[in-house]
Amino acid sequence: xxxxxxxxxxxxxxxxxxxxxxxxxxxxxxxxxxxxxxxxxxxxxxxxxxxxxxxxxxxxxxxxxxxxxxxxxxxxxxxxxxxxxxxxxxxxxxxxxxxxxxxxxxxxxxxxxxxxxxxxxxxxxxxxxxxxxxxxxxxxxxxxxxxxxxxxxxxxxxxxxxxxxxxxxxxxxxxxxxxxxxxxxxxxxxxxxxxxxxxxxxxxxxxxxxxxxxxxxxxxxxxxxxxxxxxxxxxxxxxxxxxxxxxxxxxxxxxxxxxxxxxxxxxxxxxxxxxxxxxxxxxxxxxxxxxxxxxxxxxxxxxxxxxxxxxxxxxxxxxxxxxxxxxxxxxxxxxxxxxxxxxxxxxxxxxxxxxxxxxxxxxxxxxxxxxxxxxxxxxxxxxxxxxxxxxxxxxxxxxxxxxxx
Amino acid sequence: xxxxxxxxxxxxxxxxxxxxxxxxxxxxxxxxxxxxxxxxxxxxxxxxxxxxxxxxxxxxxxxxxxxxxxxxxxxxxxxxxxxxxxxxxxxxxxxxxxxxxxxxxxxxxxxxxxxxxxxxxxxxxxxxxxxxxxxxxxxxxxxxxxxxxxxxxxxxxxxxxxxxxxxxxxxxxxxxxxxxxxxxxxxxxxxxxxxxxxxxxxxxxxxxxxxxxxxxxxxxxxxxxxxxxxxxxxxxxxxxxxxxxxxxxxxxxxxxxxxxxxxxxxxxxxxxxxxxxxxxxxxxxxxxxxxxxxxxxxxxxxxxxxxxxxxxxxxxxxxxxxxxxxxxxxxxxxxxxxxxxxxxxxxxxxxxxxxxxxxxxxxxxxxxxxxxxxxxxxxxxxxxxxxxxxxxxxxxxxxxxxxxxxxxxxxxxxxxxxxxxxxxxxxxxxxxx
Numbered sequence: 063x064x065x066x067x068x069x070x071x072x073x074x075x076x077x078x079x080x081x082x083x084x085x086x087x088x089x090x091x092x093x094x095x096x097x098x099x100x101x102x103x104x105x106x107x108x109x110x111x112x113x114x115x116x117x118x119x120x121x122x123x124x125x126x127x128x129x130x131x132x133x134x135x136x137x138x139x140x141x142x143x144x145x146x147x148x149x150x151x152x153x154x155x156x157x158x159x160x161x162x163x164x165x166x167x168x169x170x171x172x173x174x175x176x177x178x179x180x181x182x183x184x185x186x187x188x189x190x191x192x193x194x195x196x197x198x199x200x201x202x203x204x205x206x207x208x209x210x211x212x213x214x215x216x217x218x219x220x221x222x223x224x225x226x227x228x229x230x231x232x233x234x235x236x237x238x239x240x241x242x243x244x245x246x247x248x249x250x251x252x253x254x255x256x257x258x259x260x261x262x263x264x265x266x267x268x269x270x271x272x273x274x275x276x277x278x279x280x281x282x283x284x285x286x287x288x289x290x291x292x293x294x295x296x297x298x299x300x301x302x303x304x305x306x307x308x309x310x311x312x313x314x315x316x317x318x319x320x321x322x323x324x325x326x327x328x329x330x331x332x333x334x335x336x337x338x339x340x341x342x343x344x345x346x347x348x349x350x351x352x353x354x355x356x357x358x359x360x361x362x363x364x365x366x367x368x369x370x371x372x373x374x375x376x377x378x379x380x381x382x383x384x385x386x387x388x389x390x391x392x393x394x395x396x397x398x399x400x401x402x403x404x405x406x407x408x409x410x411x412x413x414x415x416x417x418x419x420x421x422x423x424x425x426x427x428x429x430x431x432x433x434x435x436x437x438x439x440x441x442x443x444x445x446x447x448x449x450x451x452x453x454x455x456x457x458x459x460x461x462x463x464x465x466x467x
Numbered sequence: 468x469x470x471x472x473x474x475x476x477x478x479x480x481x482x483x484x485x486x487x488x489x490x491x492x493x494x495x496x497x498x499x500x501x502x503x504x505x506x507x508x509x510x511x512x513x514x515x516x517x518x519x520x521x522x523x524x525x526x527x528x529x530x531x532x533x534x535x536x537x538x539x540x541x542x543x544x545x546x547x548x549x550x551x552x553x554x555x556x557x558x559x560x561x562x563x564x565x566x567x568x569x570x571x572x573x574x575x576x577x578x579x580x581x582x583x584x585x586x587x588x589x590x591x592x593x594x595x596x597x598x599x600x601x602x603x604x605x606x607x608x609x610x611x612x613x614x615x616x617x618x619x620x621x622x623x624x625x626x627x628x629x630x631x632x633x634x635x636x637x638x639x640x641x642x643x644x645x646x647x648x649x650x651x652x653x654x655x656x657x658x659x660x661x662x663x664x665x666x667x668x669x670x671x672x673x674x675x676x677x678x679x680x681x682x683x684x685x686x687x688x689x690x691x692x693x694x695x696x697x698x699x700x701x702x703x704x705x706x707x708x709x710x711x712x713x714x715x716x717x718x719x720x721x722x723x724x725x726x727x728x729x730x731x732x733x734x735x736x737x738x739x740x741x742x743x744x745x746x747x748x749x750x751x752x753x754x755x756x757x758x759x760x761x762x763x764x765x766x767x768x769x770x771x772x773x774x775x776x777x778x779x780x781x782x783x784x785x786x787x788x789x790x791x792x793x794x795x796x797x798x799x800x801x802x803x804x805x806x807x808x809x810x811x812x813x814x815x816x817x818x819x820x821x822x823x824x825x826x827x828x829x830x831x832x833x834x835x836x837x838x839x840x841x842x843x844x845x846x847x848x849x850x851x852x853x854x855x856x857x858x859x860x861x862x863x864x865x866x867x868x869x870x871x872x873x874x875x876x877x878x879x880x881x882x883x884x885x886x887x888x889x890x891x892x893x894x895x896x897x898x899x900x
Contacts, residue, residue: 078795125584320582341851356496359489360788360793367799370800
């Protein structure tokens with residue numbers, strides 16, 4: 063295809079050409095950034111979480127008398143374990159994505175306390191006996207807690223439990239001791255210290271905002287039933303979890319009339335945490351689709367005008383022997399050239415917008431993979447939009463050339 | 468004159484219904500998306516207490532130890548109990564209030580129904596008069612009630628209605644967990660947004676259902692619920708009264724700028740005094756934000772909302788460029804007709820104004836479409852689980868703003884095409900016809 067005649071024509075119709083370029087550039091810039099935001103939200107929703115989510119049910123019991131915890135919690139657990147279909151039941155301080163976060167900072171040297179400088183903030187999950195089984199923790203290294211360690215984990219009104227053992231997530235272990243095994247190492251927060259006895263698969267914090275590198279910084283501690291905890295976790299077959307949930311809430315409420323029992327399946331806990339994210343992602347998708355449609359319609363409008371303006375020239379070309387295909391290809395090539403120019407401009411703009419968002423909204427850098435995707439999308443949109451007008455141009459009969467303007 | 472232009476415009480638009488519809492839809496979409504987000508943004512940054520906000524201030528002190536000290540760091544966002552009580556009893560402002568958020572277990576009277584949670588605020592006496600809280604029945608407590616830990620409570624209208632009926636609540640007994648209180652007041656609907664007086668738990672949460680005197684609630688260990696940040700060794704004090712922790716919010720009313728200046732000096736002086744006593748270790752580091760300044764400092768508008776607003780505006784820009792293109796097509800196509808008008812004596816200016824009148828009509832129609840779309844958009848946002856969802860409502864300024872923005876945007880998009888169209892040489896075009 064000869065490009066020079068196209069360039070010569072474009073030089074004569076600078077404004078419509080410029081408008082097409084501008085439309086494509088803007089659409090490209092907005093599209094790249096919007097798709098980037100969408101993909102970040104979508105990847106958030108599918109974050110790995112190393113517990114058995116499908117069969118898990120969570121019931122919160124609040125407003126109990128802390129002084130009676132040691133008698134009430136075993137009684138409640140026995141009742142829950144009596145529900146048909148319950149494979150495991152235990153008490154814990156919180157569950158991932160529940161937004162009920164208990165965080166603490168630990169150092170790696172004995173003099174570290176909670177407010178020392180180079181400490182690492184982690185989310186604490188305090189587990190009653192059997193908590194590892196109920197949650198379905200996946201051990202990667204070392205061991206989980208033994209009965210003696212659960213029994214020694216008194217909490218009372220304190221911030222951290224008595225006892226000296228902990229299990230960490232893989233990510234946290236790797237961050238604290240890169241390249242070494244975490245087993246046998248110690249976390250300190252004066253006057254407490256805990257030796258790492260096991261490393262488990264990554265589990266999310268109760269709350270971490272959106273994706274961030276510290277979202278898996280989690281440590282488990284064994285506690286006994288003196289600890290006034292209120293989150294009961296139950297595991298059952300996934301198809302039985304709704305019934306188990308209903309019965310568990312009823313049972314806990316009946317046993318503790320002065321307290322408030324509220325429960326949900328773990329699937330709902332997760333859905334609730336990400337509800338905002340997923341609906342926002344859908345809205346962004348909607349905006350993108352509509353924007354591309356508007357851009358395409360704009361190109362249709364401009365190209366149609368253009369074709370109408372050049373009917374006579376097209377007729378002359380046809381009369382001089384150009385085939386319909388040649389005319390069709392002419393307009394397609396023209397659109398391709400304009401789209402390419404727009405895309406190049408759009409990439410620069412997209413990069414600039416990304417830099418601006420990075421500076422003001424803690425967004426990471428856009429991976430380079432988004433640029434070709436944006437480019438291909440707009441090339442396609444451009445070709446699709448020009449097809450109608452180009453076909454109309456190709457249909458211009460050669461006889462037009464002979465008619466007076 | 469304009470009537471004539473609008474008549475011409477209508478006729479011209481009717482002649483190209485597809486192109487006109489395209490433009491109206493494009494403008495409508497852009498305006499709809501932008502106005503949805505702009506409305507949310509405007510409501511999210513609104514003044515929660517119009518008329519009072521300029522006199523309300525939030526003081527900050529820095530009682531932390533030297534660990535992690537940075538000379539230009541910000542002080543903590545809340546106060547320790549000792550400082551809150553010292554500022555409260557110093558009475559340097561026209562009014563002052565110390566408070567903290569709580570969550571109580573409400574036990575319905577006569578064993579009706581199950582116990583449930585209610586959000587609570589434990590506050591000193593000035594809370595109600597200072598923020599202008601409207602009472603349906605009864606009133607708040609006095610500083611004396613607070614000091615002697617009186618077991619009194621104020622309820623929101625909704626909770627009072629649920630438990631006793633709003634008109635019968637005052638004088639009744641309210642059971643919260645293991646304690647009982649006498650209800651002395653019922654608040655009428657009151658829900659300032661943003662939830663300015665305590666932004667630590669969420670910036671657009673609803674106002675609380677149960678209000679208790681601060682000293683009473685702390686003494687009874689009614690559950691507190693909120694952020695606390697500590698330094699030094701672990702707190703051992705159950706009431707957190709002597710702990711090295713900040714966990715209370717504090718507001719003060721200062722009626723004149725001079726009073727605000729005095730209060731800032733008082734805070735510096737207080738910090739120096741505490742340092743001399745050995746309680747504070749850092750050099751005085753105080754802040755005194757007024758209400759709107761405090762919201763600003765806390766970035767009440769979530770980054771995601773700001774980003775979506777930018778995205779919506781970007782989308783509007785795409786739509787406008789599109790409109791420029793379509794208007795250009797439309798106007799240039801009418802070169803013949805415009806040339807006849809010019810040849811018959813219409814000035815360039817007159818043709819230009821005629822074309823703008825036509826664009827204004829398109830803008831108005833686009834605005835109407837945009838209005839419908841943004842009403843839909845706001846409805847969609849209200850269905851979201853986000854905390855600020857209930858704020859997404861249309862109001863008068865939004866309705867007018869939508870139409871004004873649509874017309875203004877379309878006119879600005881039309882300037883260039885109209886200018887191009889008037890510059891066509893009539894003689895040449897007429898000859899071509």
